[in-house]
Amino acid sequence: MTILEYQEKVDEWVKTYGVRYFSELTNLGILMEEVGEVARIMTRTYGEQSFKEGKSKPDLADELADVLFVAVCIANQTGVDLNAALDKNLEKKRLRDKERHWNNPKLTGKSKNNNPAGDRTKP
Numbered sequence: 001m002t003i004l005e006y007q008e009k010v011d012e013w014v015k016t017y018g019v020r021y022f023s024e025l026t027n028l029g030i031l032m033e034e035v036g037e038v039a040r041i042m043t044r045t046y047g048e049q050s051f052k053e054g055k056s057k058p059d060l061a062d063e064l065a066d067v068l069f070v071a072v073c074i075a076n077q078t079g080v081d082l083n084a085a086l087d088k089n090l091e092k093k094r095l096r097d098k099e100r101h102w103n104n105p106k107l108t109g110k111s112k113n114n115n116p117a118g119d120r121t122k123p
Contacts, residue, residue, distance in 0.1 A: 002083070003082045003083050003086060004081075004082075004083050006068075006072060007072055007075065007076055007081075007082055010069060010072045010073060010076060011076050014073065014076075021073055021076070021077045022073075024074065024077060024078065027070055027073050027074050027077070028074070030070050031067065031070040031071060031074065034063065034066045034067045034070055035067055037058070037063045037066070038060070038063045038064060038067060040058070041057075041058050041060050041063060042060075045057075045060070
């Protein structure tokens with residue numbers, strides 16, 4: 001499915017089952033809640049925190065889909081064509097960052113004090 005098709009399907013779902021879009025500010029709050037759920041899974045899966053015993057591990061894919069759904073709702077209600085926006089954004093990043101990350105010693109492992117990327121214990 002393309003981004004445009006997804007925007008259309010979300011719009012159809014909202015009008016069929018959701019009655020109408022929530023206000024833009026309400027959707028912003030919902031988006032923050034959904035991103036928080038993704039953060040909770042990530043910090044417990046890849047960070048030092050752990051999941052509570054007896055609770056099933058949440059589904060990261062489903063939570064990421066929730067984030068995308070709400071972001072698409074906001075795009076739809078504010079008239080943003082996400083296909084065009086994503087193309088423009090990727091081109092911006094391509095031009096801005098074409099050499100930046102290759103010159104980042106934290107990413108290439110060529111730091112002056114030989115500190116591997118992600119190792120915050122060394123100076």
